[in-house]
Amino acid sequence: MTADCPSLLLVDDDATFREVLTRALTRRGYKVSSAANVAAALLLAEQNPPEYAVVDLKMPGATGLQLVARLKQLDEHTRIVMLTGYASIATAIEAIKLGATHYLAKPAEVDEIIMALQRGGGDTNVELPPRPPSVERMEWEHIQRVLSENDNNISATARALNMHRRTLQRKLAKRPVRQ
Incomplete structure (x- = not known):
């Protein structure tokens, strides 16, 4: 079988x-x-x-x-x-x-x-969000993008964001904010 x-x-x-x-x-x-x-x-x-x-x-x-x-x-x-x-x-x-x-x-x-x-392709009928994402969600997205650009290197990402490394680690330890 x-x-x-x-x-x-x-x-x-x-x-x-x-x-x-x-x-x-x-x-x-x-x-x-x-x-x-x-x-x-x-x-x-x-x-x-x-x-x-x-x-x-x-x-x-x-x-x-x-x-x-x-x-x-x-x-x-x-x-x-x-x-x-x-x-x-x-x-x-x-x-x-x-x-x-x-x-x-x-x-x-x-x-x-x-x-x-x-599923083979995209869905043209996908629901669009009724309102723009929250500031918290946009911050999460931005951090993730910069983290990706820095090959997931926390220290380099913290420097790029002009943020203390520990602050960044605390933000990353949280679950992403729902949209």
């Missing part, structure tokens, strides 16, 4: 989340391989490039963005969903540029992840 199932690589450093999502995706007909970090995921992907991948953005060591780029090098047809609790416009744009098919903010339902994996 699993020979006919599409292969899916699940990469997330949260063991409980990874386990629950692995079971849910397996029940929905995927042959799931999972890894806790980019290095372990690459070992699996290099042996057998997956048809689908669900990749967390922020993990210890290399980021999910680096994994997205490498997965696309291994097989340009791999459909990748970037899944993150640290969603920002900057990382969404980078993920798509690097080859992710879709980008979802955690928490995401299993059905939402599967729909993102299977």
